[in-house]
Amino acid sequence: MAYEKEISDYIESHKEEMLNDLMDMIRINSEKGEEKPGMPYGEGPYKAIQSASKLLEGYGFKITNYDNRVITADSFDLPNQLDILAHLDVVPAGDDWTVTEPYNPVIKEGLLYGRGSCDDKGPAIAAVYAVRAVKELGIPLKQGVRLILGSDEECGSSDVEYYYSKEKAAPMTITPDASWPLINIEKGGIHNEFTVSFEKTDMTPSVVSVKGGIKINVVPGKATAVVKGLKEKDVRDITNKFEEETGLKFVFAEDGDNLNITAIGVNAHASLPHMGKNAVQGIVTLLSKFPLADAPVNNYIKALNNIFPYGDYNGRTMGVDLKDDVSGETTVSFDILEVSETHFMGAFDCRASIVANDENTGKVMEAKIREQGFKIEEKAMFEPHIVDGDSPLVKTLLGCYEKGFGVTGAKPIAIGGGTYVHHVENGVAFGCEVPEVDNHMHGADEFMEVDMIIKSAKIFADAIVELCG
Secondary structure, X not given: OOOHHHHHHHHHHOHHXXXXXXXXXXXXXXXXXXXXXXXXXXXXXXXXXXXXXXXXXXXXXXXXXXXXXXXXXXXXXXXXXXXXXXXXXXXXXOOOOXXXXXOOOEXXXXXXXXXXXXXXXXXXXXXXXXXXXXXXXXXXXXXXXXXXXXXXXXXXXXXXXXXXXXXXXXXXXXXXXXXXXXXXXXXXXXXXEEEEEOOOOXXXXXEEEEEEOOOOOEEOOEEEEEEEOOOHHHHHHHHHHHHHHHOOEEEEEEEOOEEEEXXXXXXXXXXXXXXOEOHHHHHHHHHHHOOOOOOHHHHHHHHHHHHOOOOOOOOOOOOOOOEEOOOEEXXXXXXXXXXXXXXXXXXXXXXXXXXXXXXXXXXXXXXXXXXXXXXXXXXXXXXXXXXXXXXXXXXXXXXXXXXHHOOOOXXXXXXXXXXXOOOOOOEEEOXXXXXXXXXXXXXXXXXXXXXXXXXXXXXXXXXXXXXXX
């Protein structure tokens, strides 16, 4: 690594400052909220953008604010060769945090806990310090690097869509919003909703309501239901058997004629549904086993189970479980459900193998959902993102990764998740998680290893020197 010792010494000497900056960012609840004047994504993302602007200005960066959606930070009076794209918004905190509160960051046994610590505030701060190191050490560059910090990645990336409507992407882009060593292929897919309305029933036993899910790209760890006309003793044996089969937990509370049910599963990212335990799919499958009356609301519960039974993570039931040797399996995660006595609304997240398309996947799912009596709009799948694994960008970054981790033979990988560069030409995801560590991204007790934050900053600095020097 050119300037290896200088960069390493700089990052190590600024370690405490870096961690304090990160914890300050985590203290801001930057979940997307209601749009307000001058706050397109609500108060939280706005506060994060303003805080980052102040921080970066204090470190001598030139800041440009794109209507409180995105900020950029420049410090080299050179044409930009490299964009580093990270985001400051977070998914909702969710429940079941045990180490600390979501927005009260703590460091315990070498792990920094807090919502956004690994997705994506930790990697963003590592990138800030990488650019700062190159700048303050006076390392000569032939071309420039720009930091781009957005605030709507978790809800569709309208922030960078807005930015790229005004600015051209650099010839090369990296986002520290995924995994090491490097991701050059991201699956395509589809997010869609379906609905149905029906007559209220007076028959019992019958479902009164079901509710579960917080975001379409988060496997729900909790769901609730109310059933009229059943007691716990009527369904306890069925439930015990289902709990043994799945590892889910169901808690009952009787309230007059109503039986309140809470399903407890495990959150995960929707691109990795097998890593969680989907409480929505679990409660649907369990309800479909109950002795319910022949009424519309109950029949639609059974129809849902015909589409999204618990344990089906690949769309097998719908006939879309395609896979290939490069990108792997298609995944389908049923993540949001709201049921009343007269209405259903459900939403699912599909990450499709690169051999999948509208004809063999998108339209097939729509047809299967309609066959069960639900309404769903036609919606085109989004395309996969592919960058040549033999390109100079990929080869150079893999070399930086190998030096930083002390390994050889690193290969780019394909994922189901869509990173921040999914629609950016010649953009790849570079850091900051490793497969053997479950950072609880999008789940309770999210964390990032302190050593990984420091190592990432050093690798990013090396990448800047290699690509722009």
